[in-house]
Amino acid sequence: MSLDDAKVAFVGKTRNVKAYQFGSQVSYMAPDGSVYLWFPGNPVVLQGKWSFKESGGFRPYAGKPVSETSLCFDYGPNTVNAWSRRRSGTECIPSDTAVLTTVESESGDVFGLAGRTEVPFVLPREKTTLADLRKRVGLRS
Template sequence: MFLKKILPALALSMLAGACQTGADVPTDLGGNTILFYNQAHGVQVEYFSKSGRTSLWYPGNTGSLPGRWTTKMDGNLICFGYPKNSYNPVTKELGGGLKCRLTADFKRNVRQTCKGDVFNLASGKIPFVLTKSRSQISTLKKSCS
């Protein structure tokens, strides 16, 4: 039980060393790992490759979810696509195709930005299973300040 609580905090602390906090989201997300939080989804971590691939670490998942990303309309929209067999428990939609949103809305949920694939999410593996708990963000922010 002790290790189940310590390992996630340790992994998040390791991430914090390579991260910047706040709303300083790079214009080009390629080559960065982004840590998000919103009430509906909880904590999410996603690596954005320079080639347009993503690897999403989502609460409850046992591995990272491969996807793709792009921007449109001079960067005013950010679009994501995930496999057809994936499922979004919040929107109740299956993956497949690109879904776009305003980049400004996307940036509002960003809590950390880190250079590189700091958790090696592109491998399909994750360090531990995330929960939706906001407390994971708090731990990370404390470690980063």
């Protein structure tokens, strides 16, 4: 995925992401490089930073160099990444993978995560939809 495609897919969007054994997680990536995460079981909105990292490569079947973009997150020194079990630090995933794990996405900060420290309610460890979350929070579609 190119950097321009990644910007369109993620920046300024609220995403519902498959969190596999954790259920669904909801995040908002603000244009200023801040990210806000509503993670199952957490009573607070995790605030962090996001960035893109580009790397070049050559795909023989494409016959030309390609640019690959990774999406990177850093939630600060006092956090543990649920996926890798590592404390703090920046974690990057290929943007193509991030697209595949995105169940749905909407423009804007749908749940006002950027203005909250506490989550609207603690997400259970089950899959859900943005529409179901809107209803539970009392928001119209």
